[in-house]
Amino acid sequence: MIPYGRQNISQEDIDAVVEVLRSDFLTQGPVVPEFEKVVANYCGAKHAAAVNSATGALHIACLALEVGPGDLVWTSPITFVASANCALYCGAEVDFVDIDPDTYNMSATRLAEKLEHAKRNGRLPKVVIPVHLSGQSCDMERIHALSIEYGFRIIEDASHAIGGSYKGEKIGNCRYSDITVFSFHPVKIITTGEGGMAMTNDPALLKRMARFRSHGITRYPSEMTCPPDGPWYYQQIDLGFNYRMTDIQAALGVSQMRRLDEFVTKRHAIAQHYEELLKDTPIVRPWQHPDAHSALHLYIVRLPADTMKASHREVFERMRADGIGVNVHYIPLYRQPYYERMGFQATDFPEAERYYGEAITIPIYPGLTAEQQGEVVARLLAPSGYQTIF
Structure with missing residues (x-):
């Protein structure tokens, strides 16, 4: 995993x-x-x-x-x-x-x-x-x-x-x-x-x-x-x-x-390698505002439905089945049952809704190797057409 x-x-x-x-x-x-x-x-x-x-x-x-x-x-x-x-x-x-x-x-x-x-x-x-x-x-x-x-x-x-x-x-x-x-x-x-x-x-x-x-x-x-x-x-x-x-x-x-700056530097090197691996693909990579230098706790990509051959859910399930612990950060809070009962409407948050339908967090941490990144991207871009285990 x-x-x-x-x-x-x-x-x-x-x-x-x-x-x-x-x-x-x-x-x-x-x-x-x-x-x-x-x-x-x-x-x-x-x-x-x-x-x-x-x-x-x-x-x-x-x-x-x-x-x-x-x-x-x-x-x-x-x-x-x-x-x-x-x-x-x-x-x-x-x-x-x-x-x-x-x-x-x-x-x-x-x-x-x-x-x-x-x-x-x-x-x-x-x-x-x-x-x-x-x-x-x-x-x-x-x-x-x-x-x-x-x-x-x-x-x-x-x-x-x-x-x-x-x-x-x-x-x-x-x-x-x-x-x-x-x-x-x-x-x-x-x-x-x-x-x-x-x-x-x-x-x-x-x-x-x-x-x-x-x-x-x-x-x-x-x-x-x-x-x-x-x-x-x-x-x-x-x-x-x-x-x-x-x-x-x-x-x-x-x-x-004592290693905080080293950790952040390594995360940026990993993010740069993802940029290189994904640059000619339909995957939307994270955008960094020029005023900000991110700590890069997460590397969130988006899978636009109009350009992807597999659905958001299909990609997520396939990667999990292949031992890649992708996640979604986050389910919009107004969709949680506790908050739904307060009367929030998803239509009031169109950008959050679009984001939720496309976002997947792929692995990023200081110990992640270039070989592992290649495996992550290969599974992310693999063609669909077979049944996943769930």
Whole structure:
């Protein structure tokens, strides 16, 4: 099986984790803040809060921005469910903005149109969550300008994008957002097993996120409602969660960060080889905006129905049957039964619908060989006409 993504673990990574296992701290020790500092310094952000997953990071980001009942949060329909669920966890409502036909990210043009309509109806979003699909940044400068005009806050869902850049600066610096979220799941650019991180330049947001990740508890006297009873004292001042990252995970993260740029460089070399293999075919390859340097978490191709000899489903099934772990990123969220019950209509998102009917993610990860890429492309382009196993 050639999977669409795979972690890359070195002996140095293993040694870093073993060192923590032999130390006095397995959970909340010195390595978590070290990892936070390493990522913040790399991205150019002032603060970072490490958590158990990007889902947890999105949730505490919404909580820190005081998202709650009666509020509205907008995101992209082409993303994992966590990008929208985080708002629902807070009791808010969710809506979607159609995607750009070239980048597959939230369309800044459609966002501007939707905001103007929402303003006339008196129902503007409190937060917008642009998703950097595949590791390529959204048009954040324009989205940020709209946030100033219409008064919403921004959470960048950069789960795919650590190591990428926008306008010459690292994604995660929060120049155009209040909070940026990363994922460290094994198929992402770097991994901590499971894990995530929320970046911000606002110390008040950091304090709130740090409390929400750990049961809403503070040990800082300045945040307490009364003087502490003694050095043991703490107070729960919010209803928080156990979203903490462990030192074991953070040690792997610190080690992986040393190879982050190498990982991204290798992904770009793989993408360039795919470009060469696919250049004279009807396959639509990913388009990279000149303002963005993608982390290339995913390599998504499109199979135009009018030029392909086999259907989208036929190609997907054939490749899976041949041991190539292709995937579809993603099923539009409004098609999920939970969201369908909210009344969303597929006709409101024509670009997302066109994308979903054509998109397939093919393998990309640092250990993928040129020979394996050749096999992937050969199966992608193989003529149809035989029955697949499913």
